[in-house]
Amino acid sequence: MATDETIFDHLKKEIPVDEESLLLNPDSSVGLVIVDVVNGFCTVGSGNMAPTKPNEQISKMVEESAMLAREFCDRKWPVFAFLDSHHPDVPEIPYPPHCIIGTQEAELVPALQWLESESCATLMRKDCINGFVGSMEKDGSNTFVDWVKEKQIKAIVVVGICTDICVFDFVATVLSARNHSVLPPLEDVIVYSRGCATYDLPLHVAKDIKGAQAHPQEMMHHVGLYMAKGRGAKVVSQVSFDA
Secondary structure (H helix, E strand, O other), rough: OHHHHHHHHHHHHHHHOEEEEEEEOOOOOEEEEEOOOOOHHOOOOOOOOOOOOOHHHHHHHHHHHHHHHHHHHHHHOOEEEEOEEEEEOOOOOOOOOEEEEEOOOOOOOOOHHHHHOOOEEEEEEEEEOOOOHEEEOOOOEEEHHHHHHHHHOOOOEEEOOEEEEEEHHHHHHHHHHOOOOOOOOOOOOEEEEEEOOOOOOOHHHHOOOOOOOOEEEEHHHHHHHHHHHHHHOOOEEEHHHEE
C-alpha cells in the first residue's frame, strides 16, 4: 500500500502548481487581503477549529502574513483584513461552533493586532465562509468592492486560512466578479502560497468524529492553490519589494 507521502508526491506530479515570484513597487496599485488570521483558526487551543498543538504550516502563514502587512502599512498601501466572527445561535454547517463574536477566537492573532490602529487597514467581520459574500451590506453595497474602487486597486495579494476553504471561495468569487466588470479597476488576483495555510484532520481522527471528513493538511493546501490557479489566480511563492 502506498504511503501518504508517496500519494502526495503523486498528486503534486499529476496536478502541479507552477508558482511565480512577485516584485511590488510604488506603481503596482496593489492591496493586501488577509483572510481570517484570527485566534480561532491559528492559536493553539483557541476553540473547535484551532490547532490542538503547534502547527508549522499555520505558524509560517501567520509569520508571512504579518510580514506582508507590515511592509504594506510602512508604505501606506491599503490592507483589507477579514475576521471570521459568528453569532452563537447561528451555526455554520457543517462546522462546529467557532470564532464566536465577542470572544478572543474572533480577534486577530497577536502578531496582527497592531492592524487595528493602522489608518491604511480596513477590518471586516464576516459571518460566512466567503468574504466577498460576507462584505455585502443590507443596503446592497459591498464593503470589499467599495474598497477596491475607492483605493483604485489593480491587483490584490491574498493570504490567510484556510487555503482550500475561505481563501479559495473568496478568490474564486473575486475572479468571477472581476470577469463581470464588478470590480474595476481590479485586474490580478495573486495568492501567496507561503502566506496561506489550512487545517489538519487526519483520517484516523476524522473517522471517530460524527459527520467529519478527513482533511490532510499538505494535500488540501496544495489542492486549494491548484484550484485557485485553475480559476485564473496567480500563485506566487515569493513576494519582494522594490524600494
